[in-house]
Amino acid sequence: MELLLSVMMKQAVEKFSNFWFAQSLSECVRNCMTSKYEIDGRTATVYVILGCVSLWICYVIKRKRRPRLRPRPTNDDDVRSYLAADIVHSGALARQRLEDFKAAKANPETLDKAEKLLETLLEREHPDLVMLQKTVAKLEMSGREDSAVEILTKAIKRANDVNKSHEAYEFEMLLVEMLIYKAMIQEMQGKRGDALASWDEYVHDPLFSYPSSYGEHKYAVSTTRSTCTSPIFFSDYLDVVKEIKNLIKDSSSAEESSALRYMQGNAESFGGNLSIKARFSYFDHQIDNTQVPCGFLKKFPTSDSDRIAMEKCEGVVVVSAIFNDHDKIRQPKGIGGKTVEEVCFFMFIDEVTMKGLEDHGMIGRESKEHKIGVWRIVKVVKELYESPAMNGIIPKYLVHRLFPNSKFSIWVDAKLQLVVDPLLLIHSLVISQNVDMAISKHPYFLHTMEEAMATARWKKWWDINALKHQMETYCEHGLQPWSPTKLPYASDVPDSAVILRRHGVGSNLFSCLMFNELEAFNPRDQLAFAFVRDKMKPNVTINMFEVEVFEQLALEFRHNLKNKRHGSLLSTSARTKRAHPGFLYVNATCCSKCQKYLLTMWDQSNH
Numbered sequence: 001m002e003l004l005l006s007v008m009m010k011q012a013v014e015k016f017s018n019f020w021f022a023q024s025l026s027e028c029v030r031n032c033m034t035s036k037y038e039i040d041g042r043t044a045t046v047y048v049i050l051g052c053v054s055l056w057i058c059y060v061i062k063r064k065r066r067p068r069l070r071p072r073p074t075n076d077d078d079v080r081s082y083l084a085a086d087i088v089h090s091g092a093l094a095r096q097r098l099e100d101f102k103a104a105k106a107n108p109e110t111l112d113k114a115e116k117l118l119e120t121l122l123e124r125e126h127p128d129l130v131m132l133q134k135t136v137a138k139l140e141m142s143g144r145e146d147s148a149v150e151i152l153t154k155a156i157k158r159a160n161d162v163n164k165s166h167e168a169y170e171f172e173m174l175l176v177e178m179l180i181y182k183a184m185i186q187e188m189q190g191k192r193g194d195a196l197a198s199w200d201e202y203v204h205d206p207l208f209s210y211p212s213s214y215g216e217h218k219y220a221v222s223t224t225r226s227t228c229t230s231p232i233f234f235s236d237y238l239d240v241v242k243e244i245k246n247l248i249k250d251s252s253s254a255e256e257s258s259a260l261r262y263m264q265g266n267a268e269s270f271g272g273n274l275s276i277k278a279r280f281s282y283f284d285h286q287i288d289n290t291q292v293p294c295g296f297l298k299k300f301p302t303s304d305s306d307r308i309a310m311e312k313c314e315g316v317v318v319v320s321a322i323f324n325d326h327d328k329i330r331q332p333k334g335i336g337g338k339t340v341e342e343v344c345f346f347m348f349i350d351e352v353t354m355k356g357l358e359d360h361g362m363i364g365r366e367s368k369e370h371k372i373g374v375w376r377i378v379k380v381v382k383e384l385y386e387s388p389a390m391n392g393i394i395p396k397y398l399v400h401r402l403f404p405n406s407k408f409s410i411w412v413d414a415k416l417q418l419v420v421d422p423l424l425l426i427h428s429l430v431i432s433q434n435v436d437m438a439i440s441k442h443p444y445f446l447h448t449m450e451e452a453m454a455t456a457r458w459k460k461w462w463d464i465n466a467l468k469h470q471m472e473t474y475c476e477h478g479l480q481p482w483s484p485t486k487l488p489y490a491s492d493v494p495d496s497a498v499i500l501r502r503h504g505v506g507s508n509l510f511s512c513l514m515f516n517e518l519e520a521f522n523p524r525d526q527l528a529f530a531f532v533r534d535k536m537k538p539n540v541t542i543n544m545f546e547v548e549v550f551e552q553l554a555l556e557f558r559h560n561l562k563n564k565r566h567g568s569l570l571s572t573s574a575r576t577k578r579a580h581p582g583f584l585y586v587n588a589t590c591c592s593k594c595q596k597y598l599l600t601m602w603d604q605s606n607h
Helices: 002-018 020-037 041-065 076-088 091-106 109-123 129-141 145-161 165-188 192-204 237-256 276-280 304-312 337-342 351-359 388-397 422-431 448-457 464-476 505-520 525-535 547-553 595-606
Strands: 316-322 343-349 370-372 375-379 408-412 416-418 437-441 494-502 542-545 554-557
Touching (some): 109 129, 109 145, 129 145, 129 165, 145 165, 145 370, 237 422, 276 505, 304 375, 337 422, 343 351, 408 416, 422 437, 437 505, 437 547, 448 464, 448 525, 494 505, 494 525, 494 547, 505 525, 547 554
Parallel strands (some): 316 343, 316 408, 437 542
Antiparallel strands (some): 437 494
């Protein structure tokens, strides 16, 4: 290799000397030396030659001092000592590890004791990191990487359970080194498949190690689109981080003067259970001093430590919720190093979900604060609504009230796993588009009534008469089918599994009005979406991006249909109520209040 480089360098020098600017440079040097030191051109040339010879002698001496590269070994033990000295470790630490390795080969009992010693060191109140490194090195040098990985993974979980974040970080660094070492060993032994598996374990699951019984990776839903015709483009990650940090810093003072004012007081329900007339009276909010009803007319039942943590989140927050153990907690993928520092991740759960996590050993029963990977777990100690879905609507639509100091948010249904960095999503879908919100279009439906019919047909909500009453209320107060006159709104029906928001008057007012409608009727938010959006003032700006984009930014998984520990997840009141015979009539006469809507919608479909 070195001979090849030497030949290449000589050829490069020869070609360089033939260039006109190289010859001019030599002439310039000769002239400079002649004029400055009063010597002729011949003497100057001698000096240049002597200088080149001196440089060549220095190069030869330095080259002789370099150690020769050893041939790549094939024996397992030789591979490990070779890798420790030349690739992963260096200097005194490498020599010490080689000495430990040779001593261990001479006395195999020390390797058996190393596993127990590692467990003992990790259980200490104040672990000795130097001793931990030496003990881990013995295991990695002896081919017991799997044992070390298992022990370290359990230690990381224990440290996170008791809120020892610094110790968890140090243990994670040892685990990272072990996984990289393991992958390199397997690659050098020709076990490429195993090497890729170890590398994948390091790259794709660094945030949390799940017990095999939990099955967070199971039952992914395949997408129907193999290509993307409307791609979104991401800016450089570090530029995005810097821009968002500056926006957060600059937005604080400007937003205080234009912030919404919320209704205060006590009520029987969390949102006040307002009448139709009362709810609709708040849609026109062009008078700034009006107090808007926006939940929290009862105390949100969570711990003081969780409430303080939510208030401290001042930038970007990613929020999700699992009630009635309906889904599994999944870690986001593809997140950058700065994102973990700059973004808050909060998962709201209830008692049933908490019990399931405890049974799987994912959280400690004695801990008051819980964290699973990047997610801080917030337990809602008392359910505010009988419907688990309605309890999930609180963090979904009142995120700006739960996190009053945050400037951007992303709601992610718990059935999804984000695979794109949240900061990149906020920047590309909200900031770059200069909108209040971003949400995906529905994959199949364009009109609200299509979604209402599907909700009834597929029993997504059990009370058909209540659905009819809701739609007739909206038709009576001006709901219209989608048409090109509604542009730039691209559809009346969203897929609300992912909602990105810039917290401000537009998105906050929309979220408050949406919550009031969902409390009044049902938690099927796609039914109220177009009515609230079209009727509210000032208008909310929304980027309704294509479904194919949605399918690329998150993986979808099936819900947990049943829980063997806690019984059926279906609501006890989920028995479907059929519509009464006069479903298409009002007072036994033709026709329903949505007849005009339906005729217009069907007429558009025929054209």
